[in-house]
Amino acid sequence: MDTKVFDMKDIDIAWCPGCGNFPILKTLKRALAELHIKPADLVLVSGIGQAAKIPHYFRANFFNGLHGRALPAATAIKAANPALTVIAESGDGDMYGEGGNHFIHTIRRNPNITNIVHNNMVYGLTKGQASPTSQQGFVTPVQVGGVFLEPFNPIAVAIALDASFVARAFSGDIEHTTGILKKAVEHKGYALVDIFQPCVSFNKLNTVQWFEEYTYKLEDHDPTNRLKAFEKATEAERLPLGVFYTSPPKSTFEKNIGTDGENQASLYERTPDMKKLHDLIKTFGFLP
Ligand SMILES: Cc1ncc(C[n+]2csc(CCOP(=O)(O)OP(=O)(O)O)c2C)c(N)n1
Ligand code: SF4
Ligand SMILES: [Mg+2]
Secondary structure (H helix, E strand, O other): OOHHHHOOOOOOOOOOOOOOHHHHHHHHHHHHHHOOOOHHHEEEEEOOOOHHHHHHHOOOEEEEOOOOOHHHHHHHHHHHOOOOEEEEEEEHHHHHHHOHHHHHHHHHHOOOOEEEEEEOOOEOOOOOEOOOOOOOOOOOOOOOOOOOOOOOOHHHHHHHOOOOEEEEEEOOOHHHHHHHHHHHHHOOOOEEEEEEOOOOOOOOOOOHHHHHHHEEEOOOOOOOOHHHHHHHHOOOOOEEEEEEEEOOOOOOHHHHHHHOOOOOOOHHHOOOOHHHHHHHHHHOOOOO
16 A cells, blocks of 8 residues: 555644654554554544654544543544544653653553554653653753653563553654554554654763663563563663564453444444433432
8 A cells, every 4th residue: 555645735834844753653653554544544643742743744534632631532433433443652751751650550451552652762852851752861851950850661561561562763764764654553452652763952961872772672572471571771872773572361351341242233223221321320310
């Protein structure tokens, strides 16, 4: 399938020239086109930030909600219509900071969605404050003496929570990132893809050269070995890229909430029993 099906006509893209969001946009289109996923069957869900603008530049269904709240919306969309391919996509601040609680509990719920995080280690949209993944020593207009907290490690946290699929990529490597995104979208269950991305305007520490120097690709790594995956996730000298971990198969949120009962229809296809609903609300004492 041609990636052009995902192109929006006549739009202004409000990213700085050289921003790592451009190759991520291109890579995602390529991965989905290679998987033959049609725009009508796709939903992109995001929060707020530079990364969260991705759905504005992508021809597909989308929901752009509150800061940090992409994951619960994506979980609900998938539960209502499991036939859709649902991708929750935002920045490191949005997903790991404001949305940190949702990050933890979405992993536990295991909806069959892909969670892409554009990790530029900074709050880009609000002009350069530290994010949860900012490196120690990173100087910003707010953290004037440099960040003193240890960075949040999303890969290690996801593996600790037995996330169904955990991977990391680099926006500058389109070939490698396309392969990882395809695996993540095809995976049955929650799939995290953290993508390192340079922010050329507000992160002068983690540049393209920095990512090239301090990352390497996982080789001969068995992603079903959880302890080894955790060991790889906590390496600090050079940061591995690739699929760290895949859990043993487990049931998804949308399966667990009971569409397997008497009524097999997806939630969006069902007609609510208004009388039953009315009677239920009445038991709360709100209605006359
Ligand atoms: C509740 C709330 N708090 C704060 C903000 C301000 N705000 C907008 S984007 C953003 C940071 C986004 O950073 P990140 O998710 O890393 O995305 P990036 O811009 O770096 O891609 C913040 C703090 C907001 N819009 N809503
Ligand atoms: S501020 Fe940073 S993240 Fe935002 S568009 Fe510019 S380079 Fe990209
Ligand atoms: Mg960011």
